[in-house]
Amino acid sequence: MDASSHPEAAANTAGAAAPAVVCTDLSVRFVTDRRTVTALEGVSFDIAKGAFLSLLGPSGCGKSTLLRVVADLIPFAEGKCTVLGGAPEKARRDRALGFVFQDSALLPWRSAIDNVALPLEVGGARKLAGPSPRELLRLVGLEGWENAYPHELSGGMRQRVAIARALLGAPQILLMDEPFGALDEITRDRLNEELLRIWQETKTTILFVTHSIYEAAFLSQRVLVLAANPGRVRAMVDVDLPAERTLAMRDTERFVRVAAQLRQLLGG
Amino acid sequence: MATSATAAIAAAEAAYRAARTRTLWRRRLLPVAGVVAFLLAWAGLVHFLEVPPFVAPSPVAVVATLVAKFDMLMRNLWVTAVESVLGFLLGNFAAIAIATVFVHKKSAEEALFPVVVLINTVPVVAKAPILVLLLGNGMEPKIAIAALICFFPTLVNMVRGLESVNPQAMELMRVLSASQREIFFKLRLLNSLPYLFSALKIAASTAVIGAIVGEWIGSTVGIGALIIQSTYNFDTALLYATVAVGSTFSVLFFLAISLIERLVVRWNAPSSV
Numbered sequence: 354m355d356a357s358s359h360p361e362a363a364a365n366t367a368g369a370a371a372p373a374v375v376c377t378d379l380s381v382r383f384v385t386d387r388r389t390v391t392a393l394e395g396v397s398f399d400i401a402k403g404a405f406l407s408l409l410g411p412s413g414c415g416k417s418t419l420l421r422v423v424a425d426l427i428p429f430a431e432g433k434c435t436v437l438g439g440a441p442e443k444a445r446r447d448r449a450l451g452f453v454f455q456d457s458a459l460l461p462w463r464s465a466i467d468n469v470a471l472p473l474e475v476g477g478a479r480k481l482a483g484p485s486p487r488e489l490l491r492l493v494g495l496e497g498w499e500n501a502y503p504h505e506l507s508g509g510m511r512q513r514v515a516i517a518r519a520l521l522g523a524p525q526i527l528l529m530d531e532p533f534g535a536l537d538e539i540t541r542d543r544l545n546e547e548l549l550r551i552w553q554e555t556k557t558t559i560l561f562v563t564h565s566i567y568e569a570a571f572l573s574q575r576v577l578v579l580a581a582n583p584g585r586v587r588a589m590v591d592v593d594l595p596a597e598r599t600l601a602m603r604d605t606e607r608f609v610r611v612a613a614q615l616r617q618l619l620g621g
Numbered sequence: 622m623a624t625s626a627t628a629a630i631a632a633a634e635a636a637y638r639a640a641r642t643r644t645l646w647r648r649r650l651l652p653v654a655g656v657v658a659f660l661l662a663w664a665g666l667v668h669f670l671e672v673p674p675f676v677a678p679s680p681v682a683v684v685a686t687l688v689a690k691f692d693m694l695m696r697n698l699w700v701t702a703v704e705s706v707l708g709f710l711l712g713n714f715a716a717i718a719i720a721t722v723f724v725h726k727k728s729a730e731e732a733l734f735p736v737v738v739l740i741n742t743v744p745v746v747a748k749a750p751i752l753v754l755l756l757g758n759g760m761e762p763k764i765a766i767a768a769l770i771c772f773f774p775t776l777v778n779m780v781r782g783l784e785s786v787n788p789q790a791m792e793l794m795r796v797l798s799a800s801q802r803e804i805f806f807k808l809r810l811l812n813s814l815p816y817l818f819s820a821l822k823i824a825a826s827t828a829v830i831g832a833i834v835g836e837w838i839g840s841t842v843g844i845g846a847l848i849i850q851s852t853y854n855f856d857t858a859l860l861y862a863t864v865a866v867g868s869t870f871s872v873l874f875f876l877a878i879s880l881i882e883r884l885v886v887r888w889n890a891p892s893s894v
Contacts, residue, residue: 426792445798452796458789461888462811475807476798502888 371438373526373558374423375399379432381418381584391583392418395432398577398589400560402525405552407561407569407576409615415584416562420528423560424452437525444526448472448481451519451557453529457511459503459518466490466499469517483523492551493517509540516551526558533568542600545571549598566619570594570611571603578618588618675855686858687865694847694866701844702870704760704832708767709824709874716772717817720779724809725801730780741773745831749838763835763843770831771824778820782813818882825874833867844870 381393392415400406408416421427422434425441436444444450459468469486484492490499493513503511512532519527533541545568552559563569569576570592578587592611594602602608660680666672667679674682687694719737723730748769752762786808794804836845844867851860 421792424792424796426795445796448798450796452793454789454792456787456789458787458793460790460808460811462814462886471793471807472797475794475803476800504888 371402372399373402373404373437374560375433375435376419376422377433379419379422379434380430381415381422381427382430393422393429394583394585396579396584396586397432398586400558400575402558403556405559405561405572405574407563407573408579409563409566409569409576409619410579410584410587411581411619412564413584414579414581416564416579417530418584419579420530420560420562423526424450424528448476448522449525451521451524451527453512453515453519453527453532455531455534457503457508457515459511459514461503464500464502465495465506465514468503468514469521471518472521481522483521486517486521489517489520490514492520492554494547507540508536509544512536512544513547516548520551520555520557523555524557526560527555529559529561531562531564534563534565541568546598546600548572566612566615567603570608570615571598571600576615578615590615590618675857678858678861682858683861683865686862690859690862694862697843697847697863698866698870700760700842701763701829701832701836701867704763704835704843705767705828705870705874707760708764708831709771709828711764712768712771712828713775713821713824715768716775716820717779720776720783720813721805723776723780724783725805737773737776740769745770745834749835752835753838758839762838763832763840763845766835767828767831770827774823774827775817775820778816779813782816783809785816786812814886818878818886821878822875822882825878826871829867829871829874 376399377397379393379396380391383390383392396415396419398406408419410416418427422429423436423441425436425445434441437447437449459465460471463471466486469489473481473486487499490496493516495510495513495517498506498510503514506514515532519529533544536544548559549572561569561572563572573592576590576592578590579585580587590611594607594611664680667677678686719733723734745766749762749766752765752769756762756765783805790808791804794808799807832843833845833848836843837849840846844863847863848860848867851857851863
């Protein structure tokens with residue numbers, strides 16, 4: 354459990370294959386009438402294929418911005434960002450990315466299954482690899498809810514549908530922007546466990562934005578701790594916990610130590 | 622213990638059902654009672670204050686006229702109905718089309734929106750003679766007025782509905798590399814429907830008003846013409862009967878649009894974020 358201030362920590366985790374995402378000296382600026390905001394400055398990190406990395410930081414640290422740079426939703430001013438060996442735009446066009454938003458962003462006029470199937474209908478509809486919408490709904494535990502409309506589902510169920518939609522086409526990278534941030538703690542705990550199960554079953558790479566220390570510690574193999582104003586990397590932390598995780602584990606001394614370390618990094 | 626709890630639950634359910642039945646009946650009966658009370662008060666006032674018939678008729682006389690001149694009233698309503706429905710279709714289609722252009726071409730919106738506002742500030746009664754001079758004395762100017770009166774609320778609402786898309790849904794479309802066309806048909810258009818229907822419900826009644834106002838200026842048929850004629854003849858019973866026919870048509874038009882809305886917009890209206 355050593356906090357190394359990057360980039361040496363990158364190489365030692367999971368796999369010899371090329372990393373899924375590599376960002377080097379990345380800077381993002383937003384120019385407005387009044388001032389220019391530097392959202393991210395000199396950010397470098399990488400994530401191995403199949404790994405689970407959390408981006409943890411206070412609000413305004415640019416963690417959502419970083420996720421959107423990887424998803425090719427926001428352009429960057431300086432630096433380099435490589436997703437699956439190419440530009441983020443190529444990864445987006447290849448449908449190699451799935452994105453889960455904080456607000457489920459389901460279309461209210463579509464049933465659960467039609468929401469999951471949306472990626473098949475837009476962006477040059479093509480035959481996508483991987484499980485069907487029905488199988489994905491089963492994967493996220495919503496079998497029998499195929500024809501329910503978003504307003505008939507609870508907040509947690511809506512996020513499950515959003516996850517199923519993001520998994521359509523078996524994307525190699527799943528980008529999650531505080532997906533459980535608006536849920537109550539009990540629902541969030543359950544979905545955290547489910548997400549780990551889904552990650553193990555799909556073997557996808559997950560980049561997970563959160564401002565919850567416990568969520569980051571519980572879910573991730575590694576945590577990228579960010580600082581605010583301007584957004585920059587504070588530390589890359591390897592989470593020293595067994596691969597098999599249970600909610601009960603959060604009461605162990607080892608877990609508490611990881612959480613304490615993360616909190617210290619955030620505060621320091 | 623268990624049995625007493627079951628009994629208590631059964632009693633509570635019975636009480637709830639009784640209360641709900643009462644509420645349902647009250648909701649049905651009170652509006653009827655209100656209308657009946659209004660008609661009685663009207664008849665009573667006309668009778669006891671001895672209001673002369675050329676000032677205000679009694680409801681009995683109005684109903685008698687409705688029955689006696691039903692065919693004539695329907696002939697005139699037909700003209701007004703055609704004008705208002707055609708105007709409704711024309712005005713709303715134009716508004717939807719222009720809203721679509723505005724959303725995709727911001728420069729068009731910036732250039733043309735002031736013109737639209739300017740036309741909208743001209744009162745209907747002032748637009749009517751201008752259009753009669755432009756389009757002649759037939760149905761055309763009435764249709765044009767009905768269309769113009771529908772146009773503005775629909776345009777404003779439609780632009781809002783097309784633009785007020787959940788920003789995360791827009792990001793999703795971008796992640797999925799959706800084209801502008803797909804974003805329009807799969808996201809914007811459906812998102813705008815609740816907004817569109819609130820405008821259409823307003824337009825349904827204003828279109829009828831537009832057609833009637835159009836008929837005031839140089840027309841021999843239609844509800845508007847009938848209103849003018851019966852007023853000049855001090856035939857108040859016919860005037861009131863005409864107004865009743867016109868209003869009834871307005872209400873039915875509104876209800877028809879509401880029904881279509883309920884069939885089309887089956888999801889909950891999106892809360893304004």
